[in-house]
Amino acid sequence: MAKLTNSAEEKIRKLRKKYGIYPKVKQIDTLAAEYPAQTNYLYLTYNGESDDINSKSKARNSKQYQISNNKNFKRFEHLNLENSDSFRNSKYESVFSENRKVEIRNSQNDRKVIVLGSGPYRIGSSVEFDWCSVTCTQTASKNNLSTIIVNCNPETVSTDYDMADRLYFEELSLETVLEIYEREKPFGIILSMGGQTPNNLATSLSKNGVNILGTKSTSIDQAEDRNKFSNLCDKLSIDQPVWAKLKNLKEALTFAEKIGYPVLIRPSYVLSGAAMNVAFSSEDLAIYLKLASRISKEYPVVISKYYEEAKEIEIDAVAQEGQILCSAISEHVENAGVHSGDSTMVLPAQKLYLKTVTQIENIAQEIAKNLKITGPFNIQFLAKNNHVMVIECNLRASRSFPFVSKVTGVNFIEVATNAILNINQIPNTKYQILDYVGVKAPQFSFSRIKGADPILRVEMTSTGEVGCFGDDIYEAFLKSLLATGVTLPKKSVFVSLAGDENKVDFLDSAQTLKKLGLKIFATDGTSKFLKSKGITSTKLYKIHEHKKPNVLDFLHNKKIDLVINIFDPYFKKEFDDDYLIRRSAIDFGIPLLTNMQTAELFVKAISLKKLSDLKTLPWSQYITP
Template sequence: QFPGDHVMVLGSGVYRIGSSVEFDWCAVNCIRTLREMGRKTIMVNYNPETVSTDYDMCDRLYFDEISFETVMDIYTMESPSGIILSMGGQLPNNIAMDLHRQQAVILGTSPDSIDSAENRFKFSRLLDTLSINQPRWKELSTVEAALAFCEEAGYPCLIRPSYVLSGAAMNVALNKHELENFLSQATAVSKDYPVVISKFILEAKEIDVDAVARDGEVVCMAVSEHVENAGVHSGDATLVTPPQDLNEETLAKIKSICCAIGRALEVTGPFNIQLIAKDNHLKVIECNARVSRSFPFVSKALDYDFIATATKVIMGEPVEAVDVIAGCGKVAVKVPVFSFSRLHGADVLLGVEMASTGEVACFGEDRYEAYLKAQLSTGFQIPKKNILISIGSFKHKNELIPTMQTLEKLGYQLFASMGTADFYNEHNFKVKSVDWPYEDTEDEHCRNGEQRTI
């Protein structure tokens, strides 16, 4: 029997870097809210690790792949009142336009608006029409045009494919050779959609905005600051909410930008915006008309269920607009967990493509307490005696001087790679230099029994 009045929710599919339990939390909360509203639910997902595929979670469960053909077959058979795409991360968004072309009823933000946000070229053009600042950009048409743009705008430049999750094939090119190499990767990943090249801004702060809107009008909003500078993927970054370093003027600008983009895309449901701030200027990097991996974090940190609100909005229920940016008197910090030690040859340097395999969030009276709790929860141990330091640029070495003074006062024995040790010894620190070759030398007798590589 197929009664035809169910609401169909698409899950996030397999767990992998960039798409994990955060999206399942959103899908589960969506289903629970629908059931509380008295609606019958259909869940489509194919990951036995998820809670959304528990037999008692929904009224009808389809344990099948989330592809256009499969979803359309289920839709035709079940004749549901509509499909909710925005709770399952990137995978459901990727088939939004295909479902729309087959006249499937999409609940929430329209597929045309989803495409306007996901398609890098359309979104960059939209920001230009709204007079909202963004890094200088150009759509990739030919390699020659890309090279000319990068020469004119200046390196580094960021290559950004459309319709990808966790920064797949997104890269920062520092020179012509890297640009040509990364362009071939990006066009392979994003064959049917444009690849955009934009100027990569160094030493900028990144800000995440998670919001829910109804017919383009924002109902609730959360703002999270990144501890790391822009250029580290938001899934790998340390997030702090409520924001601690943003003044009222900057927050007002962020709200204004968020409301303008929400209206332009006529968002109904959840959406996420990423911005960068430098010298008190804000620029928008991207927008996704779906939940982001930080929705569960902000919902718990601010003690307000963004997913329940988004579900009610999508289903046309009345919802009062609330201001929850300031939180509930506590600071929450989310830190990433990495598996580099288990992956032989893994590159431990973070970049615009996501690498973390988990995360921990903790509350504190202030951000320092919350950050320390979160780090200790990941298995990090506070050093007892020795600390090895290796810092890249002259600017970063300078910035660390006050911290070095604190470490010396605490009685730590400091070690450093050759260049870093030279710098700090010149600044009257007692730092022991360590020969730190990139690879182990196989010649044992040359070492005199000492381990040279740390």
């Protein structure tokens, strides 16, 4: 309505309230109108004359409520619902089974707390955040609070009937959340568990008088707004890539020329790195700036120096009033430049200097203190030559919180919820030095997206993830890749390396492949390089060359077990040519590796581990001392 009338949502909302137009709360009928439903499945509608529930009344806990208060059920009064055995054996069990679960689930405590879920599943927002929302809700229930979940995704666990005392099956919009908040009158609302979507509502909800539990909305805005957060880092003397907030293309081009390409374009308040890109030229910069300004219209776009060959590191932590309660430092297998959701994460970190770890811990504590963080947060870092720089900070649960909780044995979300609710007795948050390694690997769905280039960039493309444990990084890494559908090569590998630097970097891996007895197929330039280093390979022509033997024919006839295609963004023509190879590998179901660090680790792992070396153990056996 605001768009149609060229007005603002707030004005429409005030006008609607002025005329007494409010939505009604209705229950979702799970019994097909055969019997009166008493469920906690709720939704809002303007197409109703009365509410199905009374949000002001105390939650009921009487198992016989439905019989004593509903005249349609008077004929069932002879049943003893307190005696579960006699009820279970009666012919009326199916009538009451679902309703009894709802009634038993309700809490008698008037203190309500709303937890916002993650909304629809999409790239950047998936089951990881639903796990956080559910764990948060369960922890609140353990603390004798009446819980209310707002979410609109039927695929989630949070929308199961027994997860909360009340479930509003609604979109996560400002208007809807405000209506539910004003109707239920909870003592507060938790935004930090559902990912970016609920976090984006923080400022608007706060302006409307909503009590946000945990980190304050002003701090959330200071972290989400690239300009404000960069200013904070400068104020605290925390190193970060050289940056600038620029008003127009001319200023952007001047800044990029001054610091040198490549540069990173970074919009604010976006999910999964949307419209984030690396510009290697002025032409790239012009295109990407236009896209970023369209995606993030209300907030500034920041341009910063993009560092190549740098390691990326993350810290997931929980704080209370600015004091960190627990934390876990993970490293990415891939160098910086791959979105954290697409990266392969290793915990505990295997290749970090003690000095680097100390710097990260100190920076995290400094940021937590200055932003007065209460609840979960995540900070991403660059590390190069033992020099640490901050990339960004998210004042919410990250998608790696379930992973670090499983690996360490400490439930970070339970700790975070207790901190948010100001529970005095925080559970033990310390974990011992781990004698095993956990690896989180991305799951991609390129085979279902026709024509998509299966390359890893700063914008997220994965649709899921897997986590595996092992005695060392090689076992855990191989397990994780196998779990995503990658198969081990038995006879042959195809290798295409763009640029001299990539060829040199992969040399040791190529020698290892040869020692493993695998036949190497390669493109012309890669084949010549390998030959100069004493490694024999069979040359295959690229698809566009239309010559024989052609890589497309070998992929189609399943003569290649693995494709390693390492691109170089400076070689634009090779990048476009190799797209056909990458896409064909996906279309023919051939495992594909496009990142140098991932490929090197994979080759190393298959040289050290056989399938028979990979243990199958339950999670509990790893985390139990």
